[in-house]
Amino acid sequence: MKQYLDLMQDIIDNGTDRGDRTGVGTRSVFGRQMRFDLSEGFPLLTTKKLYTRAIIHELLWFLNGDTNIKYLQDNNVTIWDEWATEEGDLGPVYGAQWRSWACPDGSTVDQIAELIEQIKTKPNSRRHIITAWNPADLPDETISPQANAEQGKMALAPCHCLFQFYVADGKLSCQLYQRSADYFLGVPFNIASYALFTHMIAQQCDLEVGDFVHTFGDVHLYHNHLTDDIVYEQLKRDPGNRPTLTIKRKPDSIFDYKLEDFEIEGYEALPSIKAPIAV
Numbered sequence: 001m002k003q004y005l006d007l008m009q010d011i012i013d014n015g016t017d018r019g020d021r022t023g024v025g026t027r028s029v030f031g032r033q034m035r036f037d038l039s040e041g042f043p044l045l046t047t048k049k050l051y052t053r054a055i056i057h058e059l060l061w062f063l064n065g066d067t068n069i070k071y072l073q074d075n076n077v078t079i080w081d082e083w084a085t086e087e088g089d090l091g092p093v094y095g096a097q098w099r100s101w102a103c104p105d106g107s108t109v110d111q112i113a114e115l116i117e118q119i120k121t122k123p124n125s126r127r128h129i130i131t132a133w134n135p136a137d138l139p140d141e142t143i144s145p146q147a148n149a150e151q152g153k154m155a156l157a158p159c160h161c162l163f164q165f166y167v168a169d170g171k172l173s174c175q176l177y178q179r180s181a182d183y184f185l186g187v188p189f190n191i192a193s194y195a196l197f198t199h200m201i202a203q204q205c206d207l208e209v210g211d212f213v214h215t216f217g218d219v220h221l222y223h224n225h226l227t228d229d230i231v232y233e234q235l236k237r238d239p240g241n242r243p244t245l246t247i248k249r250k251p252d253s254i255f256d257y258k259l260e261d262f263e264i265e266g267y268e269a270l271p272s273i274k275a276p277i278a279v
């Protein structure tokens with residue numbers, strides 16, 4: 001994952017210091033891209049240990065169409081706690097947009113089910129797209145995430161907001177457009193999550209995995225991560241070998257995967273690095 005460290009250095013060297021919604025402040029650059037050939041191993045950061053259980057549960061939770069953190073909390077995953085209401089609601093975030101995008105006539109679109117069907121029946125299509133960016137449901141930035149959720153809006157605007165699949169030579173590739181990226185905390189999760197999702201869809205469609213292309217809008221390092229024991233500690237570390245992902249059975253559909261179906265082997269990571277999250 002040398003690419004990950006190279007972009008981190010790029011942000012430090014070429015970024016602009018600016019304010020942001022959270023009040024923490026960031027150094028950021030605009031418009032960057034990384035590419036991971038998924039046949040060369042699973043792109044899990046080795047220069048700090050990642051909590052893969054949280055990444056897998058979060059993806060399964062999105063795929064269930066769930067937008068309440070109860071499922072995550074029941075599985076000891078706390079990454080969405082800061083944004084939820086007391087009842088655990090986040091409003092119509094990813095799960096709702098992916099599985100039940102609301103249409104003007106009152107019906108809903110299951111973008112994931114349609115995607116799988118289209119990849120299977122029309123692999124050459126240039127329309128294999130999922131979008132979470134639904135302007136009707138975006139939050140009002142002047143009120144809190146919880147107040148937005150209570151009013152039926154998203155607690156947080158989607159960061160990984162649009163992705164597209166491409167089939168060629170029996171291989172499935174995925175490109176994500178991430179409009180806003182917390183490079184130290186969020187991005188390692190986002191890379192692993194989309195790589196995992198690409199493996200699952202490839203399995204369901206009887207394809208091999210191709211590339212994961214990660215395209216960024218505003219990619220930033222929060223100022224409180226630019227310290228000797230966080231970002232600069234990570235930059236001192238040497239990347240190790242990529243682990244491998246095995247999916248132990250083929251579930252009946254994209255909606256039937258369980259945590260136990262995934263095995264990550266050969267993950268030898270350096271110790272985790274704790275960092276504060278900007279809310």
Ligand SMILES: Nc1nc(=O)c2c([nH]1)NC[C@@H]1CN(c3ccc(C(=O)N[C@@H](CCC(=O)O)C(=O)O)cc3)CN21
Nearest residue numbers: 051054078079080182185186187189273274277278279
């Ligand atoms: N500022 C910010 N960055 C994000 O990455 C982010 C948000 N907000 N809001 C919504 C979600 C929540 N995500 C998160 C939230 C927390 C961690 C985090 O704290 N990760 C730690 C430990 C995780 C754990 O052990 O529970 C890490 O070291 O990776 C990661 C992603 C990604 N998103």
Ligand SMILES: O=c1ccn([C@H]2C[C@H](O)[C@@H](COP(=O)(O)O)O2)c(=O)[nH]1
Nearest residue numbers: 021157159160180181182186187190
């Ligand atoms: O999957 C995610 C979700 C969120 N983020 C980061 C990107 C930003 O630092 C914040 C969101 O703040 P906005 O003001 O809405 O851009 O969360 C991420 O990196 N990955």
